Amino acid sequence: MTAHSDNSEYYSLPDTMDRADLLRKLATDYNFVLNPPQKKKEEFFDTFDRRLHSANLALVKEGNSYYLKDLTQGHPLATFEDTDNISLKFWWDFPKCDLRKKIKPLTDIRALLSLANIQRSIATLRLLNEDKKTVLFVYIKDLKMLDSSHSKPAVVVQIKTVRGYEDQATSFKKYLGTIGLINSDGDLISAAGSFSGKYPLNYSSKINVHLMPEMKAQDAAKLIFHNLLETMQVNEFGIIEDIDTEFLHDFRVAVRRTRSALSQIKAIFSPEDTDKFKEEFSIIGKATNELRDLDVYLLSEDLYKKMIPADLRVGLDPIFRSLSKQREKTKKDCADFLKSQTYKEIIKSWDDFLRKKVSNPGLAPNCDRAIIELAKEHIWKKYSKVIKLGRKIDSNTPDEEVHNLRIEGKKLRYLLEFFSSLFPEDNMKVIIKHLKILQDNLGDFNDLCIQQESLKKFLSQTDIGYDQSKQKTLAAAGGLISVLYQQQMGVRKKFKENFNEFSDKETTSLFKSLFSKGYIKSI
Amino acid sequence: MKKIAIYSMKGGVGKTAASVNLSYLAAQDGFNALLCDLDPQGASTYYFRIRASKNFNTNKFIKGGKHIDKNIKGTDFPNLDLLPSKLSYRNLDLALDALKNSKKRLKQIFKELEDDYDYLFMDCPPGISLISENVFNAADIIIVPLIPTTLSELTYEKLIKFFKKNDIDSKKIYTFFSMVETRKTLHQETMNKIVEEGKNIFESKIPYRSDVEKMGIHREPLPVTSPHSDSTQAYKDLWKEIKSVL
Secondary structure: OOOOOOOOEEEEOOOOOOHHHHHHHHHHHOOEEEEEEEEEEEEEEEOOOOHHHHOOEEEEEEOOEEEEEEOOOOOEEEEEEOOOOOOOOOHHHOOOOHHHHHHHHHHOOOOOEEEEEEEEEEEEEEEEOOOOOEEEEEEEEEEEEOOOOOOOOEEEEEEEEOOOOHHHHHHHHHHHHHOOOEEEOOOOHHHHHOOOOOOOOOOOOOOOOOOOOOOEHHHHHHHHHHHHHHHHHHHHHHHHOOOOHHHHHHHHHHHHHHHHHHHHOOOOOOHHHHHHHHHHHHHHHHHHHHHHHHHHHHHOHHHHHHHOOHHHHHHHHHHHHHHHHHHHHHHHHHHHHHHOHHHHHHHHHHHHHHHOOOOOOOOOOOOOOEHHHHHHHHHHHHHHHHHHHHHHOOOOOOHHHHHHHHHHHHHHHHHHHHHHHHOOHHHHHHHHHHHHHHHHHHHHHHHHHHHHHHHHHHHHHOOOOOOHHHHHHHHHHHHHHHHHHHHHHHHHHHHHHHHHHHOOHHHHHHHHHHHOOOOOOOO | OEEEEEOOOOOOOOHHHHHHHHHHHHHHOOOOEEEEEOOOOOHHHHHOOOOOOOOOOHHHHHHOOHHHHHHOEEOOOOOEEEEOOOHHHHHHHHHHHOOOOOOOHHHHHHHOOOOOOOEEEEEOOOOOOHHHHHHHHHOOEEEEEEOOOHHHHHHHHHHHHHHHHOOOOHHHEEEEEEEEOOOOHHHHHHHHHHHHHOOOEEEEEEEOOHHHHOHHHHOOOHHHHOOOOHHHHHHHHHHHHHHHHO
16 A cells, blocks of 8 residues: 655644634634544553653554554554454464564563553644635644543644645644744654653663762662662562563562672671661562562473474473462462561661661761772772682583672672763773673573573472373473583583683773772763 | 546546545545546536646646646545646647657556555546547556446447457456436346446446435535435445456
8 A cells, every 4th residue: 555644743732722722713713614523542551661662652552453653653553453352461462463573572571551541532623715625634632641630631733734735734834833832743642652650651670870979988879779679669569460570570680789789888887787688688589589480480481392392392381380380379479478567667667777867987987988989999899809700710610610700790790780870881881791791691501500400300399100291291301401401511611702701901901990999080 | 556547438427426436435445546637627626626726737737747746636535636637638639649659648647656546546538539548548447437328338339349449458448337217217228238248347336316416516525425325335336346356
């Protein structure tokens, strides 16, 4: 089908004017036909972290139809008619169609949440000439958010030129300017896409703090801790309601970062306080460990199955069935924990602690030092340790030492993230990129070890018996273990290469210039 | 872009009504459609309440390209544009005759619109002339409205003969019965006879109805003014049949 470009232009009303005012004004100056407003209900969907919106898209449901729209132009890129009224939460819940193909790489494992219900009322005006021919279409669109009582309808006027009647459009646009309307750059759909609804608008699991070099270390740390606490809190509901696995993942990353910061940024609180909260966050970590492990396995089901011959794949089914059953229970335990008094008290006392002003240089000698000094010291020390450990590793080094390096590397990564706002962005990007390559290698190595262990543990704990289907499970698990082992060996082989990249001259001198003594960020 | 000519040697057989309603229905289907009013009387143009620009004339039409582009007008309906006719089109024959490739100019002109529209409809002037021959060469399908009378039958036969003589593919010609009065025995008999002997005859018949006549008063396509009438339904059926043979 041929496509004609949309020549629409958009205007917004001044605050002092509503739709009725505009119509009254137009009626005195123009000859037009007004079609009564048509009301349309639209439901906007996106992931919790607004992945569609970041890609300049909106997923809108109208009646039974889903439209994937381009935010600036408003026209649908793909549609899907949900005639069977199925529950659509993830991209894989959509039957094979263009829309599914388009949202798959964007939403990935994140669920689609209903962010806002919007009522759009569109009145169409046709401006007529002396032959009563339509020479211009004017759409007056009211947009109201249904779930929020305080929202005043936003009004947008869309002008659609009729081919061959451009002069009339030009003069009408001038007229709109004289009565106070303002040219705006798009349809309300972009505004609708950014409606906050009940979820935060700019959620990111990344640490988002802006530290000043001369800030007192304790104050700076509190900013970091607070940011992490917020991340934990906004993710709680998603874990409790089991919306998707990323809520727990982001939550746990924030917990880990908090624990890491508590032990790594030294002597900014009294040892007693530090120990208390370290202990409490370790409780939170433990309470969520099992669910995350299960999530990881269940998410890898397809990947695991592809690793072994097709006829053995059914053998894995009992394993995944059992894991998924186990997850039901674990999920409930985890949700119960987050709703428990214990958890609430931990969070409350931490929040109170962060808000309290305490400066006790006696018990916490670093609390009043400039954060930049502390940041440099810690990063430089950790970096030196990672380099020292890494250089020692060769093909004969036992696995434990590789794990050790992984943990130290992670600590370094966290430090860099905590303090990245103190250093030039470009340099930090390069450093984190190189560290990430090394970490991915070590992370893969670790995951592959754990996965083999878990499979072995599963086989030893479960009574497999000897009938034929159980033998298939044994064969499949055995096959999988050996593939994982092979991969682990491959990853280990690549370690040297990845480590060398991280410890090359360029990265080393960058670390040295930024974090060894004497560096001052030029502002 | 599929090019559909609504043509008849005789006048007053329902060409304009068919052009307006069929092009409207095509646009309603979501296709981009252009109705090209080739008749100097400009009835289609009038029905859509459009007036051609003062500067537009036969010579500009024959030149094609941006001259056509500048003069295409949007109708009141989405996806439907119209290239208005001018009274000066009465000289179209002479202007065409002066050209080298006088019988294929229209085809060349429309070639430039190829990417802009899915369907191009031609509302053709009556008679058989150089412009008609241009239409025959340009169109993928030539639809002839036929009032079921002996006289219409004769002109229809003449048209087939003309195609054969001039070596134009007569398989392009399709017919539908127009202004049919089922109560008239003559209409019924003529239709039976034509259906028996002829080829490419659409089954949908457009009845003789006052709402079709009144299109000139309402100046809007029939599906807009009488969405539920049996004549509207007949045009819808006809459009479905036309789509299926294209």
